[in-house]
Amino acid sequence: MVLVLRILVLCLLFAVYALPAQADRFSALFSPIDTKRLSFDDKRYLQTALAFEGYYVALIDGVWGNGSNRALSNYSWQELSEAPEVWHMAMLTVGQIERNKHDGWDILAPDGLGLSFLYPFKTGERGGNSGHMINREHRRSSLRYSYTVSDAAKARRLHDFAWESRATWKEPYTVGNDKYVITSIEKPDATRLYVRSDFIDGYWSTILLSAKRRDKDILQAVASSIDKGRGRSIKITDGGYLDRNVLLAIKYAEHLEEKDRAKTPPKASPAQVASTKPKPTPPQTIGTGSGFWVSEDGTAMTNEHVVEDCLRISINGEPARVLGSSADFDLALLKLVNGKETKPVQFSDKPAPLNSDITVVGFPLNN
Numbered sequence: 462m463v464l465v466l467r468i469l470v471l472c473l474l475f476a477v478y479a480l481p482a483q484a485d486r487f488s489a490l491f492s493p494i495d496t497k498r499l500s501f502d503d504k505r506y507l508q509t510a511l512a513f514e515g516y517y518v519a520l521i522d523g524v525w526g527n528g529s530n531r532a533l534s535n536y537s538w539q540e541l542s543e544a545p546e547v548w549h550m551a552m553l554t555v556g557q558i559e560r561n562k563h564d565g566w567d568i569l570a571p572d573g574l575g576l577s578f579l580y581p582f583k584t585g586e587r588g589g590n591s592g593h594m595i596n597r598e599h600r601r602s603s604l605r606y607s608y609t610v611s612d613a614a615k616a617r618r619l620h621d622f623a624w625e626s627r628a629t630w631k632e633p634y635t636v637g638n639d640k641y642v643i644t645s646i647e648k649p650d651a652t653r654l655y656v657r658s659d660f661i662d663g664y665w666s667t668i669l670l671s672a673k674r675r676d677k678d679i680l681q682a683v684a685s686s687i688d689k690g691r692g693r694s695i696k697i698t699d700g701g702y703l704d705r706n707v708l709l710a711i712k713y714a715e716h717l718e719e720k721d722r723a724k725t726p727p728k729a730s731p732a733q734v735a736s737t738k739p740k741p742t743p744p745q746t747i748g749t750g751s752g753f754w755v756s757e758d759g760t761a762m763t764n765e766h767v768v769e770d771c772l773r774i775s776i777n778g779e780p781a782r783v784l785g786s787s788a789d790f791d792l793a794l795l796k797l798v799n800g801k802e803t804k805p806v807q808f809s810d811k812p813a814p815l816n817s818d819i820t821v822v823g824f825p826l827n828n
């Protein structure tokens with residue numbers, strides 16, 4: 462649909478420039494997104510892109526509701542610090558175009574399975590069979606696929622396997638009825654397992670997905686794409702609302718590049734400038750939170766949302782690590798790496814009576 466060079470120019474310039482409204486021909490890029498003008502395929506493409514970015518956790522089905530709007534809004538505010546505009550949609554789309562260029566993500570429907578799902582056709586490969594399971598893997602991530610058709614007993618054992626593998630401090634997710642069953646857990650080593658079974662033509666078709674925590678968004682995107690039958694390809698409608706605005710955004714990026722080149726003519730050739738131009742460094746986000754010591758060996762309790770997605774954690778300036786966490790209870794258990802001795806809070810031998818007063822001391826803001 463677009464040249465690789467144009468995609469790179471778009472990503473670079475939209476990340477660097479403040480994007481004030483320019484000539485009238487580009488003003489549409491800075492208007493709110495009219496999701497009603499998106500085709501069914503456009504909506505599925507954006508849902509797929511949002512899932513890979515970690516913002517969409519639902520079925521990729523082309524039905525644009527509150528969940529899709531919320532995911533798009535969260536993407537815009539988290540990544541671009543403003544309400545959704547058309548150029549945000551274009552940036553999101555370009556990111557998915559890049560993924561598809563490298564990995565070839567599209568819908569795979571294995572013969573006889575009765576289910577279809579996203580698969581990286583360029584960087585995916587068939588693994589060895591294990592018993593009655595067919596295995597595949599993604600070379601560029603830790604994502605692994607296993608699938609089979611079996612009777613109810615064998616399908617149940619796969620869900621039991623996931624359940625028994627779960628980390629005791631992480632609440633599992635399970636849902637189902639007499640037509641389908643889903644089990645999703647996290648193992649003690651932070652590997653995510655997702656198992657789905659559907660009753661099709663008298664047998665149970667089961668898909669098991671696994672990935673390390675760092676690739677949880679890839680796993681979630683694939684899990685969200687699973688559907689009965691032979692799903693249609695993930696694509697953009699040619700000449701549609703999404704397609705037109707991506708091309709308009711590319712033209713605007715080229716417009717910005719020409720203005721920048723006119724202001725500061727490069728001393729070297731364009732090829733040399735393109736090869737040496739530094740990429741913008743993403744800002745490092747630093748946050749703080751409160752907690753309390755629970756044992757003398759440097760173990761502390763805080764909220765799960767405080768440590769979620771953190772690359773590095775410290776307590777009072779000392780490096781620490783996460784022992785376990787629960788999103789449902791919003792709790793996380795941390796421990797100092799150096800094992801420094803600490804003075805824990807005092808706990809009562811008796812449980813607190815109902816409606817007891819609670820006194821909180823301290824605040825989570827960095828000074």
